[in-house]
Every structure is written in C-alpha cells, then in structure tokens.
Amino acid sequence: MEQQYLDMMRRILDMGDYKSAARENLPGTKEIFVQMIRHDLQKGFPLLTTREMPIRGTFEELKWFLKGSTDVRELIRNKCNFWSEDVYKFNKKGYDKFPDYDLWLEVIKNTETESSHTDAGELYGKLWRNFNGDTDQICNLVNRILKEPNSRYQIVSAWNPSVVSRGLSALPSCHMIWQTNVREGKYLDLVMMQRSCDIPIGVPVNIASYALLIHILCLILPYYPGELIWIGNSAHIYENQFETCEEQLSRTPRELPQLNIKLRPYIQNTWVSEELTDFFDSLRFEDIELINYNPHPKLKYTFSSGLIKK
Numbered sequence: 001m002e003q004q005y006l007d008m009m010r011r012i013l014d015m016g017d018y019k020s021a022a023r024e025n026l027p028g029t030k031e032i033f034v035q036m037i038r039h040d041l042q043k044g045f046p047l048l049t050t051r052e053m054p055i056r057g058t059f060e061e062l063k064w065f066l067k068g069s070t071d072v073r074e075l076i077r078n079k080c081n082f083w084s085e086d087v088y089k090f091n092k093k094g095y096d097k098f099p100d101y102d103l104w105l106e107v108i109k110n111t112e113t114e115s116s117h118t119d120a121g122e123l124y125g126k127l128w129r130n131f132n133g134d135t136d137q138i139c140n141l142v143n144r145i146l147k148e149p150n151s152r153y154q155i156v157s158a159w160n161p162s163v164v165s166r167g168l169s170a171l172p173s174c175h176m177i178w179q180t181n182v183r184e185g186k187y188l189d190l191v192m193m194q195r196s197c198d199i200p201i202g203v204p205v206n207i208a209s210y211a212l213l214i215h216i217l218c219l220i221l222p223y224y225p226g227e228l229i230w231i232g233n234s235a236h237i238y239e240n241q242f243e244t245c246e247e248q249l250s251r252t253p254r255e256l257p258q259l260n261i262k263l264r265p266y267i268q269n270t271w272v273s274e275e276l277t278d279f280f281d282s283l284r285f286e287d288i289e290l291i292n293y294n295p296h297p298k299l300k301y302t303f304s305s306g307l308i309k310k
Contacts, residue, residue: 001039001046001207002253008035009199009245012237019236022196029236035197036232037207041225042187044256045290046211048204050248052295055208057082059285062209066138066216066280068129070120076108078285082205083120083170085303090170091117121169127158129273136273141180143270145221149182159195175206180217187226190214197232200241200248200301206230212259212288219265220279240302248299257293262286 016030039046047053057080064075072087084105092098098117099107108118128138137156144151158173178192192210197203207230214225237245266279 001037001044001256002048002050004037004039005048005204005207006050006249006253008032008037008235009237010249011035012199012235013242013245016237027238027240029238030242031234031236033235034231034233035235037230039207039211039228039230041211041214041228045208045259046228047208047257047290047293047295049254049256049293049295050251051299052297053204053208054080055288055290056080056285058205058208058212059288061205062212062216063280063283065124065128066213067277068125068136070123070125071118072120073108073118076105081105083123086170087118087120090121091119122160122163123169123171124158124173127160127163127173128156129277131157131160136276139271139273139276142217142220142276145180145182145188145217146269146271149185154180174202175210178210181226182223183226186224188214188218188221188223189226189229191229191231193231193233195233197235199232199235199237200245201303203230203232203235215259215261216280216283219261219263220267220271222265222267238302244299244301251296254294254296255292258291260289260291262289 012030012032016032018028019031020028022029047055056078060075060078060080061082064080072083075081075083085101088101088104098104104117129136131137141154141156144154155177156179157177159176163169164172172195174196175192175194178190181189181191183189190210190213192206194203194206197206207228210230211225211228214228218225263283
C-alpha cells in the first residue's frame with residue numbers, strides 16, 4: 001500500500017496540473033484527477049511508516065462519526081484537532097464579535113462550559129447516522145449485510161446536495177460515498193470515493209480510518225477484514241507542502257503493522273440504532289493495539305484550512 005501512495009505523491013509532484021486556490025486563503029496545488037490505491041488488509045494495517053501517523057486522532061474522529069456526533073468538543077477533549085479550524089470558521093460566520101481562535105479553543109479544552117458554537121453542522125456523523133433526519137445509514141448497512149450479504153445496496157453516502165448548496169456543514173464531505181462487499185462468504189471489502197484529497201495530510205488518515213472502520217464492522221459482522229479500495233478524485237498537493245513531500249519520498253517504507261482490537265466479536269441477528277450507538281460509544285482507544293509499528297520520525301506538514309489566525 002505505502003509504495004502505491006508514494007508513487008502517487010511522486011506522480012503528482014512531477015506531472016500534476018497546477019491550479020490556483022480552490023477556496024479563499026488557500027495556496028495553489030498540483031493535481032491529478034482520479035487516483036486509486038488497493039490494499040489487502042490481511043497483509044497488514046495501512047498506516048504510513050515513512051512518517052509517524054496520528055492513530056489516536058484517527059480513532060477519535062472515526063468514533064465521533066460512528067456515534068453520529070457533530071459537537072467538536074468531543075474531539076478536542078480527546079486530543080483530536082482535525083476539525084477545530086473548520087468548525088471555528090463555520091460557527092464564526094455572521095458574527096461581528098466572536099472570540100479569536102486560540103481563546104475559543106482554550107475555553108473548549110479547559111472548561112465544561114456549554115456552548116452553541118461548537119457544532120460542525122450536517123457533517124459525517126449526522127449524514128451517516130441521521131440522514132435527512134430519518135435514516136440511520138450505518139444501522140441499515142449492518143442489517144443489510146447480515147440479512148443480504150450479496151446485496152449491491154450496501155452503500156453509505158455522506159453527500160447531500162441540499163446541505164452543500166445551503167452551507168449547512170463546516171465543510172462539504174470529502175470522502176463522500178462508500179460501499180461494502182462480502183467476498184467468498186468470508187471477507188468484508190470496502191471501496192470509498194473521495195472528492196477532494198489532500199495527499200500529504202488528509203489521505204493517509206482517511207485510508208487508515210476506513211481500514212479501522214472495516215475492522216470495527218467485523219466485530220459485529222461474521223466476516224474478516226478484506227480489501228480496502230481508495231478512489232481519489234481531486235488528488236492534490238498544496239504548494240507549501242512540496243518540500244516536505246520530497247523529504248518523505250527520500251525515506252524507505254518499512255513493514256506495515258498489524259492491528260488488533262482487544263474486544264471479543266459481538267454478533268447478533270439484527271441491530272437497532274440505539275444499540276449500535278451504545279456499541280460505538282463503548283469503544284476506547286486503549287482497545288486498539290498496533291503490533292510492530294516502527295515508523296520514521298514525524299514530519300511537519302503545513303495544514304491549510306483557510307483560517308487566518310489573529
């Protein structure tokens with residue numbers, strides 16, 4: 001998996017089409033439209049070794065999605081700041097006076113004060129678990145796999161055109177649709193499509209997140225983790241990331257780690273939404289065990305959200 005990823009990074013740097021900023025206050029990019037990575041999870045967990053990856057943040061974000069939460073306080077208090085800047089910008093819109101970013105973040109981290117300015121809007125959690133206010137896509141998916149393992153309707157969508165056109169989320173969903181497949185009556189495969197792909201920072205987290213998702217689903221489904229297929233549409237690298245990419249490309253990939261979730265499988269014939277939420281809420285980062293993860297040191301990539309901090 002990792003060599004596929006590094007080859008893609010090299011290809012974009014060498015052959016990508018230069019584009020000016022897609023959103024306000026963002027740098028330009030080099031981009032190739034549509035890339036693919038395939039990885040058999042039986043051959044290791046797809047966590048980059050050419051730089052140390054934030055596995056704690058990856059776990060907390062996925063759990064946040066699966067619970068159906070959109071309150072960024074849960075992420076921040078669990079040491080995950082993936083969404084902090086975008087949620088801050090989303091909540092600041094329309095206010096003449098609003099705390100600066102650092103103060104807003106400090107209050108969330110250090111006080112229990114409730115705030116109406118921490119909601120991410122109709123983001124993944126809402127769309128996965130309560131689409132249009134009446135559809136729990138994750139519960140529907142799990143029950144469909146249990147009852148109709150050969151169904152081609154095993155699909156979860158995080159793209160709602162109404163939400164996008166009305167600006168009802170902190171950011172329109174990047175990984176916008178995914179589909180599962182039961183193979184050989186034994187393995188659970190997953191393909192996901194991502195519309196916008198920050199190759200150095202976002203994509204490695206997205207790939208690890210969906211690999212972890214397959215492992216979690218296999219705790220409540222009678223299958224083993226199978227193949228993960230990542231399809232990226234706008235596969236891009238920001239121009240302020242080029243130099244760090246070259247440093248990462250100079251490193252030799254190491255053996256992928258193995259993932260073990262220290263929980264017993266919990267298989268039942270059918271699930272209801274409340275049971276699934278309780279199950280996801282019961283997951284703890286301490287349940288996640290990475291075996292033989294020996295990455296190169298961290299790299300400091302520039303993250304671009306468009307937020308200008310005062």
